[in-house]
Amino acid sequence: xxxxxxxxxxxxxxxxxxxxxxxxxxxxxxxxxxxxxxxxxxxxxxxxxxxxxxxxxxxxxxxxxxxxxxxxxxxxxxxxxxxxxxxxxxxxxxxxxxxxxxxxxxxxxxxxxxxxxxxxxxxxxxxxxxxxxxxxxxxxxxxxxxxxxxxxxxxxxxxxxxxxxxxxxxxxxxxxxxxxxxxxxxxxxxxxxxxxxxxxxxxxxxxxxxxxxxxxxxxxxxxxxxxxxxxxxxxxxxxxxxxxxxxxxxxxxxxxxxxxxxxxxxxxxxxxxxxxxxxxxxxxxxxxxxxxxxxxxxxxxxxxxxxxxxxxxxxxxxxxxxxxxxxxxxxxxxxxxxxxxxxxxxxxxxxxxxxxxxxxxxxxxxxxxxxxxxxxxxxxxxxxxxxxxxxxxxxxxxxxx
Numbered sequence: 001x002x003x004x005x006x007x008x009x010x011x012x013x014x015x016x017x018x019x020x021x022x023x024x025x026x027x028x029x030x031x032x033x034x035x036x037x038x039x040x041x042x043x044x045x046x047x048x049x050x051x052x053x054x055x056x057x058x059x060x061x062x063x064x065x066x067x068x069x070x071x072x073x074x075x076x077x078x079x080x081x082x083x084x085x086x087x088x089x090x091x092x093x094x095x096x097x098x099x100x101x102x103x104x105x106x107x108x109x110x111x112x113x114x115x116x117x118x119x120x121x122x123x124x125x126x127x128x129x130x131x132x133x134x135x136x137x138x139x140x141x142x143x144x145x146x147x148x149x150x151x152x153x154x155x156x157x158x159x160x161x162x163x164x165x166x167x168x169x170x171x172x173x174x175x176x177x178x179x180x181x182x183x184x185x186x187x188x189x190x191x192x193x194x195x196x197x198x199x200x201x202x203x204x205x206x207x208x209x210x211x212x213x214x215x216x217x218x219x220x221x222x223x224x225x226x227x228x229x230x231x232x233x234x235x236x237x238x239x240x241x242x243x244x245x246x247x248x249x250x251x252x253x254x255x256x257x258x259x260x261x262x263x264x265x266x267x268x269x270x271x272x273x274x275x276x277x278x279x280x281x282x283x284x285x286x287x288x289x290x291x292x293x294x295x296x297x298x299x300x301x302x303x304x305x306x307x308x309x310x311x312x313x314x315x316x317x318x319x320x321x322x323x324x325x326x327x328x329x330x331x332x333x334x335x336x337x338x339x340x341x342x343x344x345x346x347x348x349x350x351x352x353x354x355x356x357x358x359x360x361x362x363x364x365x366x367x368x369x370x371x372x373x374x375x376x377x378x379x380x381x382x383x384x385x386x387x388x389x390x391x392x393x394x395x396x397x398x399x400x401x
Contacts, residue, residue, distance in 0.1 A: 004067070004311075004312050004313075004314070005032075005033075005312075006032040006033065006067060006068045006308065006311070006312050007032075007033050007035050007065050007066050007067055007068070008032055008033065008034045008035060008066065008068050008069075008070055008308070009034075009035055009036055009037075009038070009060030009061070009063065009066040009068070009069050009070070009091075010034055010036070010037045010038070010060075010069075010070045010071075010072065011037075011038045011057070011060070011069070011070070011071045011072060011073050011079075011082055012037075012038075012039065012071070012072035012073040012074075013037050013039050013046065013053070013072075014072070014073075014074070014297075015180070015296075015297040015300075016072045016096055016123070016297050016300045016301055016304065017037070017072045017297075018047070018297055018301075019296070019297025019298045019299075019300060019301030019302075020070070020072065020297075020300075020301035020304045020305060021034070021048070021301075022297075022298065022301065023298060023301040023302055023304075023305045024301075024305060024308075027305065030305075030308075030309050030312070032068075032308060032312070034052070035060075035063065035065065035066055036052070036053070036054050036059060036060055036063075036066075037052050037053050037054070038053070038054050038055070038056070038057050038059070038060050039053050039054075039055065040055070040073075042055060057082060061082070061085050061086055061089060061091075062089075066091065067091060067092065068091065068092050068093070068094065068308065068311055069082065069083070069086040069091050069092070069093045069094070070093075070094045070095075070304065070308065071083055071086075071093060071094070071095040071096070071097060072095075072096055072097075072304070073097070074097075076097055076099035076100040076103065077100075079095065079097040079099075079100040080100050080103075080104055083095055083097075083100065083108070083119070084108075084111065087108075087111050087112070087115050087117050087119065088111075088115055090115060090116070090117060091117065092117050092118040092119070092120075092311050093117070093118070093119045093120070094119075094120050094121070094304055094307040094308055094311060095119070095120075095121050095123075095124065096121065096123035096124050096300055096303070096304055097121075097124060098121075098124035098125065098194065098197040098198050098201060099188075099193075099197050101121050101124050101197075101201055102196075102197040102198075102200040102201055102213050103197075103213060105200065105201065105204055105210045105211075106210040109204075109210070109319060109322070112316065112317075118311055118314075118315065118316040118317075119317075120307035120310060120311060120315070120316075120317070121201070121307070122303045122304075122306060122307050123300045123301075123303035123304045123307065124197075124198065124201055125151070125198045125201045125202050126151060126198070126202075126276055126278060126290070126292070126294070126303070127153065127276055127292065127293060127294045127295065127296075127299045127300050127303060128276075128292035128293045128294070128299040128300070128302055128303055129276055129277075129278055129290045129291070129292040129294075129303075130290075130303070130306065131202060131278050131290060132201070132202070132205050132317070133306075133310075134290070135202065135205040135206050135321075136205055136317055136318065136319075136320065138285075139206070139280070139282065139285075140318075140320040140321070141320075142282045142283065142284060142285060143282060143283035143284070144206055144207070144247075144280060144281075144282045144283075145246060145247055145281045145282060145283065146244065146245065146246030146247065146280075146281045147202060147206055147244070147245050147246070147278065147279070147280050147281075148242050148243065148244040148245075148246075148278075148279050149242065149243065149268065149276065149277050149278035149279055149290075150240050150241065150242060150268055150271050150275070150276050150277045150278075150294065151194075151195045151198045151199065151243055151276055151278070151294065152189055152194050152195045152198075152241055152276075152294065153181060153273075153274035153275065153276060153293065153294030153295025153296070153299075154176055154181050154182045154183075154186060154189035154190065154194075154274075154295060155189055155190055155192075155195070155220070155221050155241040156240060156241065156271065156272065156273065156274065156275065156276070156294065157172075157176045157179070157181045157182075157273050157274045157295065158172040158173055158176050158182070158190070158221065159172075159221060159224070159238070159239055159240060159241070160272040160273050161175060161176070162224065162226075162229050163229055163232070163233065163238050163239070164272075166226065166229070168226060169221075169222070169224055169225070173186060173190070179274075180296070181274050181295045181296070189220075190220050190221050190222045191218075191220040191222060191385075192218035192219050192220030192221075192241065192257045192258075193218065193220075195218065195241055195243045195257045196213055196216050196218040196243065196257045197213055198243065199216065199243035199244075199245060199255055199257060200213050200216060200255075202243075202245065203245050203253070203255060204319070204322065205317070205319070205321065206245060206321065207245070207247075207253050207321055207326075207327040208319065208320075208321030208322035208323070208324060208325065208326070208327055209253060209322075209327050209328070209330060210322075211255070211330060215330065215332075216255050216256065216257070217256045217257070217258075217332065217374060217377055217378040217381060218256065218257035218258075218381075219257065219258050219259070219377070219381075219384060219391050220241065220257075220259075221239075221241055221259055223387075223388065223389065223390045224239065224259070224390055225341070225365075225390060227341065227364070227365045228341055228390050228392070231339075231341075231367070232261055232392075235261070236263060236264055237261040237262055237263055238261075238262045238269055239259050239260070239261060239262070239392060240259065240260055240262050240268055240271070241257065241258075241259050241260075242257070242258065242259070242260040242262075242268070242393070243255070243256070243257045244256055244257075244258075244393075246281075247327070248331055248333075248334060248400060249329075250326075251326065251327055251328050251329055252327070252328075252329040252330065252331050253327055253329075253330060253331075254330070254331050254332060254333075254334040254374065255330075256332075256334075256374055256377075258338075258391060258392065258393040259390075259391065259392045259393065260392060260393040260394075260395055261339070261392055261393070261394050261395050262395065263395070266395075267279055267287075267289045271291055274293060274294055274295040274296060274299075275291060275292065275293055275294055276291065276292060276293070276294030277289065277290065277291040278290045278291075332373075332374045332375040332378050333373065333374070333375055334373065334374040334375075334400055335354065335371050335372070335373055335374070335398045335399075335400050336371070336372065336374060336393055336398055337357075337369065337370065337371050337372075337393070337394045337395075337396045337398050338369070338370070338371075338372055338377075338391055338392060338393055338394060339367060339368075339369050339390075339391070339392040339394055340367060340368050340369075340370075340389060340390075340391055341365060341366070341367040341389060341390045342366055342367070342368075342387075342388070342389040343365070343366065343388050343389075344388065345366075347387050347388065347389055348366070348368070348389075350380060350383065351372060351376065351380070352372070352373075352376050353368070353370035353371060353372050354370070354371045354372065354373065355370055355371050356368050356369070356370035357369050357370055357371075358370075369394060371398055377391070
């Protein structure tokens, strides 16, 4: 199969954009020409000549010689405008913007058919892990029971430091910032939003259901304390932020993002620092484990390069599970066992447990472990943003009837 010569118009030259530039220049078996890079800041010093840059998006979007747009900016609204305009003009697109893809997923899928173009976004889900391509090609006719994993390198780096060094959350966050693994405003990562957007994208390919991210429960790590880490360590666990999606019946799935206790015998136990890991469980392939770097410009840049290369061969996502239409329903009526650490009894009373198996109370900390319905947690999602509590999925199996 021959590949098309690509003339690329790129938007953004931050961490990922520079990483892609490095990776592309180092690639021996594949050549593509970056015609122009569109950036916003006119005063920022760049490490390559300014003749490579433009400040006018239309210089790229209206250039008929550019046949691939690579979008690598942070702003999801601006990214949506760039991506949809490029597609309407018949240009193929590669993006790493998980917020934009997740919020407009079905519309973007339909636009690919309407304008006969390709939109690839491997880097938006697993950074260096090629999970979307595997779901599209390897699991296209496989009965997939569930998928869970670590999809955010920032939170995993922070939790690893806290576990290994016994340090406070704020100190670990500052070290993650110093290493370039956390943004100045880390809310998207530590709040669990980033992992949720990635999970929604993965769900579209794993089960063919395009979820509204607002319908998916997520909870992050910003209230994790030394007490929680000590509890986990003494029980032989590590705490990881783990998105989950899985079948509850033949045509129904559930999903959520929660910190989770990981025991020493689990694949994710040794996925530390900025690394990601994904576990799939299927009827015929059984369990499979994917691991790779989840943060950093070069890791994400390599995934973008893979999409660029695939585009040169005319590759498009086929959304096979969506075409099959086997999964049609989404539910939050799902029971799981959680650890809830709290200080205030009034906060504790907001949580309606089906049953409680463990309870602890001292002057400094209190916790309960019990079975709760996911819908109960979803109903408390706004209150949970400000509560002085910490929630963890214990990982123990609960019978859901």
